[in-house]
Amino acid sequence: EPEVTQTPSHQVTQMGQEVILRCVPISNHLYFYWYRQILGQKVEFLVSFYNNEISEKSEIFDDQFSVERPDGSNFTLKIRSTKLEDSAMYFCASGGELTDTQYFGPGTRLTVL
Amino acid sequence: DQQVKQNSPSLSVQEGRISILNCDYTNSMFDYFLWYKKYPAEGPTFLISISSIKDKNEDGRFTVFLNKSAKHLSLHIVPSQPGDSAVYFCAASEGTSYGKLTFGQGTILTVHP
Numbered sequence: 001e002p003e004v005t006q007t008p009s010h011q012v013t014q015m016g017q018e019v020i021l022r023c024v025p026i027s028n029h030l031y032f033y034w035y036r037q038i039l040g041q042k043v044e045f046l047v048s049f050y051n052n053e054i055s056e057k058s059e060i061f062d063d064q065f066s067v068e069r070p071d072g073s074n075f076t077l078k079i080r081s082t083k084l085e086d087s088a089m090y091f092c093a094s095g096g097e098l099t100d101t102q103y104f105g106p107g108t109r110l111t112v113l
Numbered sequence: 114d115q116q117v118k119q120n121s122p123s124l125s126v127q128e129g130r131i132s133i134l135n136c137d138y139t140n141s142m143f144d145y146f147l148w149y150k151k152y153p154a155e156g157p158t159f160l161i162s163i164s165s166i167k168d169k170n171e172d173g174r175f176t177v178f179l180n181k182s183a184k185h186l187s188l189h190i191v192p193s194q195p196g197d198s199a200v201y202f203c204a205a206s207e208g209t210s211y212g213k214l215t216f217g218q219g220t221i222l223t224v225h226p
Contacts, residue, residue, distance in 0.1 A: 033214075042216050044216070045214060048212075091156050095210060104149075105156050
């Protein structure tokens with residue numbers, strides 16, 4: 001069964017450093033998403049991406065964040081200058097017009113020191 | 114942001130019995146609802162969904178009920194199995210399955226053998 005994959009599974013970085021989280025969505029999906037879950041809190045929407053552009057973003061998704069689909073398979077989330085409060089589990093998801101859900105990857109745990 | 118609420122942090126059930134997980138929402142624009150299951154160190158896994166034109170949807174042991182007037186939905190698992198032990202998240206979107214999802218806090222279900 002096709003699945004969403006994410007790398008790395010765990011990323012440790014120093015405050016102020018740039019990080020790139022990578023995702024390979026399910027191949028025939030057209031909608032791509034990033035969500036995050038801070039420890040003990042809800043899963044929160046960050047951004048959705050369709051047709052090579054951002055379709056919606058949350059208040060969390062400020063100028064420090066960017067997304068890109070550099071080729072036909074990868075979908076990345078970049079945080080330019082990480083803060084302590086960016087420490088969270090980041091989930092990538094994908095969906096298609098014929099699917100009834102968004103399919104989530106296993107997540108990347110980001111730890112900012 | 115309390116648009117989707119799961120008021121029970123945990124639920125304990127005996128194997129073979131029914132598990133009932135509840136979810137309330139406040140945003141009347143929500144018209145598509147999903148339940149996800151999550152194991153530790155994994156991403157959310159889709160279980161079942163329902164659109165606002167229905168009041169019930171069944172898939173095997175899982176049934177979701179929607180009461181639009183009360184802005185309430187519930188997930189019934191019958192019979193419950195130990196492998197069902199996980200965190201269950203209710204989520205909602207405006208319009209379609211590929212809109213942004215707003216999640217509840219989750220309910221930890223423990224099914225005892």
